[in-house]
Amino acid sequence: MIFYFSGTGNSEWVAKKVADKIDDKAVDIISLDLAELNAEQKIVAEKYIGFVFPVYAWGVPEPMLDFVKNLKGANEQTTAFTFGICTCGEDAGAAMKKLSKIYPLCSAYSIAMPNNYVIGSELESDEVVLNKIKSAEGEIDKISAEISEGKKQYRVHVGSLAAVKSGMINKVFNRFARSTSSFWVEKDKCISCISCAKNCPSKAIELENGNPVWKKGNCYQCLRCINSCPSKAIQYGKKTVCGKRYNIAKYV
Ligand SMILES: Cc1cc2nc3c(=O)[nH]c(=O)nc-3n(C[C@H](O)[C@H](O)[C@H](O)COP(=O)(O)O)c2cc1C
Ligand code: SF4
Ligand code: SF4
Structure with missing residues (x-):
């Protein structure tokens, strides 16, 4: 099972493609009943246990970290081939290393995907986005083949200063940057x-x-709300009024 x-949408797209290629199932952790999964110990009989998620500030997003920490009956009892795949605009830092300390992974990968960080960086052009998605397809084929063969791999684009970025900077992100106070709506556009x-995964919107x-x-700072509003009515401070947004649905 791939969680x-x-x-x-980037990580969902990757998870579903890999699941399709290795003949497995991809499940969204937000709509999953973890208590039921743990109670029934369904995980023990799985052939594969995979985790796919975006990198946030060179770390693992809180909902995925919590999920992995609370997933029972897997570590000791399963013979599954375990793997993690993170999607990132560029660098994963030490995210996969940290995850594999919480949950032993046979393989870990990063895949460069279009950047969705609309509140703090320039989004890429359509050409760059399409090229990244095309390259990712090749990488997904390769990763899926390696997983099927049970071949252990660590192919992660760590980038520079990983210890600092995934350490101190990630802590600052989780402590101070996940506020909702800068989100606002243009009522005439809504x-x-x-x-x-x-669709907010943390139920932070009323x-x-x-x-x-x-x-x-x-707020997980997943940026689904601002990137997926059909009217581009959601803004974050003054940085996003240019109107550019990212969601993979536009490209695949
Ligand atoms: C809050 C936040 C932090 C991010 N931090 C990083 C980062 O540290 N390194 C990176 O390469 N990309 C970073 N990104 C880009 C995403 O990891 C990337 O676009 C990812 O594929 C989005 O996946 P999703 O569509 O499944 O949410 C960040 C995006 C967000 C929203
Ligand atoms: S997604 Fe956009 S248009 Fe829809 S309710 Fe939210 S702000 Fe309004
Ligand atoms: S959808 Fe918006 S409010 Fe909800 S977790 Fe994501 S960024 Fe936060």
Whole structure:
């Protein structure tokens, strides 16, 4: 079974492609009943146990870390081939190393995918996005073949200063950068489709007269809300008014 977390679709797309190629199933951890999975010990009989997720500030997103920490009946009892695949715009830092300390992994990979960090960096051109997706397809074929063969691999683009980025900078990100206070909505653009509130993985969005309102705390910073609003009505401070957004659905 392949467990995935995804904000804007990159990791979901990777998880589903790999699952298809190794004849397995990809499951979104947000809609999964972990208590039931643990109680039934379904994981013990699995042939593969995989984790697929985006890199956030050179680390593993909190929902995936929590999920892996609480997944029972796997470490000691299973004979499954375990693997982790992170998707990132560029560098994964020490994210996979940290994950494999919590959960022993036979293989770990990173795949460069389009950058979705619309609130803090320039999004890539359509040409770059399409090239990244094309290269990723080749890498997915290779990874899937290696997993099927049970070949152990560590192919992760770590990048520079990984210890500092995945250590101190990641801590600062989780402590201070996951606030919802900079999100706001352009009410004249909002069509009250409610998809932002319905699809927020951390349930951090409520609706007030048909418009989103962000609760304090508990935001994963997945950027699904701002990137996927059909009217581009969601903004983050002043940085995002240019209107560029990213979601893989536009490209695949
Ligand atoms: C909060 C946040 C932090 C990110 N940090 C990194 C990073 O440290 N390194 C990197 O290469 N990409 C980083 N990215 C880019 C994403 O990892 C990348 O676009 C990923 O494929 C998105 O996956 P998803 O569509 O499954 O959410 C970051 C994105 C977000 C939203
Ligand atoms: S997704 Fe966009 S249009 Fe839909 S309710 Fe949210 S802000 Fe409004
Ligand atoms: S509020 Fe937006 S960025 Fe935060 S978890 Fe929900 S969808 Fe993701």
